[in-house]
Amino acid sequence: MSIYGFYFDGTRCTACKTCVYACKDKNDLNLGFAYRRVFEYTGGDTTRDGAGAISSDCFTYSVSVSCNHCDNAVCIEVCPTAAMHRDPQTGLICVDSSVCIGCGYCALSCPYRAPKVDRAKGHSVKCDGCNDLIKDDKAPVCILACPTRALGFGKISELQAKGEQVNIAPLPEKDYTLPNMYIKPSKDARPVGTDNAFIANPLEVL
């Protein structure tokens, strides 16, 4: 079972993406790879009524997501090699790169698109929750880097006291994988499955 999870405060995030680049830096990631991604989600309409008055319900908000180290981790279930595994000490989900064959089943099935096969490295890569730092009693770099303190990391029981399990668009219904990401949604946050809204930065996150 998972011990740790992420916290995200949607009322603080400005979509500056410092978390994304701190993570890329620590993990020395090339172009095309980012273990943490910030989804910019935008929608709504601006309309003119019969009397000519213009009104708008347009909105935009951001969600910073890496791997949620899910309780019901579909990536582990489908992995044929058991390379995708839970670290027995921290409960964080990691890829054993010496075992992984890069079949991509984890990447296909994760609804958060956390794992990705790096063909140059020959295996699947994803956020490991800075497992090395956690074992040293330190915090993940993305959390330390966030200038607005919108991101957090900690024991799941503490996170549960601070927020709700993530269940907002454009992310999937939480029951599929039981993500260990707890959030304080922004005022504009929309429920899962909202139409009339879209991910505004697909090239950056998908």
Place this chain on the structure above:
Amino acid sequence: MEHAFAELPLATFSTLSSLGAGAFVVLALAFLSGSLGDSLAGSPEKLKKIDRLAIIPILLVGAGFIAAMFHLATPQNALNALNGIGRSPLTNEVVVGLAFMVVALVYWVVALIGKLGAGARKILVSVAAVLAIAFALFIGIAYMIPTIPTWNTLFAPISILGYCLLGGGLFGLLVLQAADALKDISTGPFKAFTISLSLIGAAAAIIGIGGQYLVASGIEAASHQVAAAWPWLIGSIAGLVLALGLAIIPLIRKPSLGIISLGCLVVLCSVFVGRLVFYALYITVGV
């Protein structure tokens, strides 16, 4: 169709493997229905020829496995894929596929060196046929992932089972006819069984891929994929219907190697296109 072209190795694997394995179902029918064994007792060279040619479907499955290797980032570690036995549906698929390969190869080798008695032949070829059907089902089941709503339906294994029976049937007929043995087994239940099998196979293939498409059509998030796949779906279904005709005609009229070979080619292409449609429908419940 973007996602389909990203998965060409998997489309090739699922096509070649299901068709190759399915040939053993028809070979089993031929030997079990009795008349072949009896009539061939008088012409051992024909039997020998059937046995030699049985390598064709085995090679198809082998080529399928090789194609699947191209999908891996580290193919030299491919055997690690056995680690997830019983848990990972992908491992289960590989294990059943390998079991089929082992039995089929043992059958082929023992038959070629002339050590396969009639009883042992029936048993081995039947085991291979059962494993072939299981393999087809497991290929489909491996795609039933709860977070991929367009794949997570029983239509996935149903379509592959259909490809295995209809397409594999044609390759089985190819082996028999290339040894000029079809006319010897025109008597007995073989014909009726093979025709029924082809009909069931075609029905399962069309219901499978059509049903998959309907499931995807009901999912708003998949609307782009659904629209793009439409012409490919029609092409695949038309090809499957044609292949059914080409499988049945040589059985009710005079057996003809030309028609059967054409049937093999048509079924190979239409199953491959059907697989492309399947991969094209990929979406997840999330981002």
